[in-house]
Amino acid sequence: MEPVLASPASYDLFGFIPLWLFSLIIPVVGVSAFVYIVVRRSAPLVRAQPDPRLNRIPERVGRVVKLWLGQYRHPRYRTAGVIHIFLFAGFLILSFQSISMVLMGIKEGYHLPGFSGWVGAVYDVVKSYAATWVLAAVVVAAVRRVVFKPARYGVPARYGGKPHTFEALLVLFLIATLMITESLYEASYAAAEMNAGGHAGFIAPLTLVWAFSHLLEGTTTASLQGLHVGSYFIHDLTFFFFLCFLPMGKHFHVVTSLFNVFFMRLDTGTVKPVRHGVSDEQLDDLDRFGVKYFEDFTWKHLLDFYTCVDCGRCSDNCPANAVGRPLSPRFISIKGRDYAFKHYPLSGEIYKGKELIGTVYDEDEIWSCTTCGACEQECPVTIEYIDKIVDLRRGMVDEGMVPQSLQKPLGSLEKRGNPWGKLEKKRADWAVKDKEFAGKTRVKLLDKGDEAETLYFVDSISSYDDRMQKIAQATAVILDTAGVDFGILGSMEKDSGHEARRFGEEMLFQTLRDENREAITESGVKQIVTADPHAYNALVHDYGDLPPVKHISRVILEAIRAGRIHLNGSDGDGKVYTYHDPCYLGRHNQLYDEPRAILDAIPDLNRVEMARCRDRSFCCGGGGLMLFYEPEEEERMGVMRVRMAAEAGANVIVTACPFCLVNIEDAIKVAGLEGQMEAIDLSELVVTRMEGVAEPEPEEKEAAA
């Protein structure tokens, strides 16, 4: 059948200007401009620090399939997530159509390879529906932006106060234009076919093409010809304008997110080395430590800045942001991106900026982070924050910019191996000096010549804090009951250094790590147990070269399952329990189920979940050195957390971390909920439930061990 309309490739404007010329010039100019922009945008990445990310390729491909292609994290925010999935799927599907349309304008009747036969016919139907749902999604997204204005898109006064709505709406407008013109281009042809009395082929019902072709019925063929060519060129121009507009703002993610997910940090709980490729011994000779200038970030961290979608999910989950501390992870990225745009302009001189602290970021902003990891857990495009914060802190520590409130505990860690400056020789007092406890449970002292299979690594807070010593004692009772042959390092144990490292004092951390590692190796133990998630995380992720490490919750659960620990019921104590996931047990080490299984092993225990639980758990206020930091905040994180427990209908908060217990017990008092709410450590709870249960006979105990 003869074409009813001239295609853009064969149409001559005013009868003598061949339009294929424009169809050729537009993509050539568009693609050249895009390449130029991307090259300019890559300039800071080239100058940034190394960050080898080409390892574990199959795992990386898996993450791309799950997080990028599968949009796994998006539905955590239901409405926005579903809208995005429709847009994303539509983009993927329509990308083929867009490319073939560009080429169609140059070569008449062009089809992408493999799209000519039935595949093309099926594809045409699918892409027609895709274009339709994309337009629908655009409308819903625009209405959300303009009418419902979700709070997380707002821009607080501290960050300029001007919402980023214009960019969002402009992009929605561009997408809508693409969908409409693409559909008009096809619909005008179909309508012309109908005018010619010919068969219009199959038009997928209820699609934009279908609707437009019906609307255009009866329009003169001459008008349809204009519409056909006109919509083509509007589409072509919009397409290339959009392409070049992407790297101008948050829509750069359309290009970068695939790479950002592929190169994502694969492990949780870790902290990046000070400088990749520089050994611990060479650190003293580095002339720059941590991040002081923009180019001290690694290239991946700069790619993070480019990839930030400004969606606000990180800040919406950030406990520091929630309590009014001067930190919003979203603006760590947006300010970083704006810095890159300003100092690495698309044309003209690239210029070096000033030190970041005091110009782009504030000291308090960077100290406000508890490294809880809620932001990273949420980010759909896997942007990293903890490593950036730690790197910025390393830079500040090296410059001596450390708040007075933190200088004291850091000094004590250096001199005494614990942040309170308590005497080393008193580290084992909880095990020896409490006569009632020592009479029942013997704790072997590995520093005093005892030998044991298992090391109980207590760490500072459970060793020295009056209240938290109860956790140490409960842990010892559990290990004893479970038949574990265990001992402690006593005065040879130093603070794990977990927070020293995360607060940027890398060299102090390394000193503590080396001392502990040496003491552990010398003790000859075969495995390590700890009840402190921060110590656990340090031993597992920061130390290396150690015997296997277990958190006490795993030991308890194994002992229950093996019948070595029996728990009696709560006998209708009328209490409602809820479990608070410590950040360094849950998000950083994925130990969500073990503590819950232990609670559920207590007969008749009534357990409820808080709205924020598991990987959306809300930080209690932070552990280690964070206990000493005096932040600007409107409220304590712990108080918010206690209220969440109350909202869930609980009156007992069970946790499995001494720092969580400190913060939550304080928060109960601050919130005025004393008598209505209580907090207890998992180990303590287990010990109270073991009471009155007949202990296994000694033979059984040995057999079990």
Next chain:
Amino acid sequence: MEILVCVKRVPDTSENEIELNREGNDIERDDLVYSVNEWDNYAVEEAIQIVDKVGGSVTVVTVGDEEDEEVLRREMAMGANNGLLLADDAFQGSDGRGIATILKAAVEKGNYDLILTGALADGGEAQIGGMLAAMLDVPFASVVNSIAVLDGNKLKVGREIEGGNQEMSEIELPCVLSIQTGINEPRYVGIRGIRKVASVEIPSMGAADLGLDASAVGSAGARVRRMDYFVPEIGDGAEMLEGSTDEIIEKLIEMLKAKGGLK
């Protein structure tokens, strides 16, 4: 401006549990950890800040032995340019006047515009600054909590006065100032910083280098001798406030006002 800051290595009271030794004339020093006297640390920070603004150099000096070198290194890691250790067996057992005599000799070996000391140290005597100024015959200001460099070889210094009042004075250089805590926020000294200056050679001077007569300093020259040292019996001075919470609060506020703690 050439600034000399006198520093002292002291047992860190917040890191230690102070116990008396068996003889009862000193504290038990076996389990002690030491640090720079807190006031001195503020003085060094202030000196570094002045030099950052107007140029010059900061020298830190201490009277002691090799163990005391550690505090000089820490202050050099902080940003002091030079260290000077005044060590001699003859200095052992010096009283305040003896220490001031040694420091005076060291000052005269250099060419300093400004000499800073901490307002006081672990002994609580707060005497070195004043004695040193008198011996050098230069002006002195104590418990200084702000310093501004003026034209014409002068400083404007703020002093903390009883009852929270503030005094501002002009003082001519060269002079000695004893520095109060809170004058600034001393920077943190990380382990990396200390390691960087670990191998810097620190000059040491003894009595002969300083031109001092050994009998004028140390226990030979001391005119003050410690006779006893003890922890006083804890008296029963505690007063229990009674009544409802509101009444207790009211009484407490009254008492705090009466003692000048509240205005």
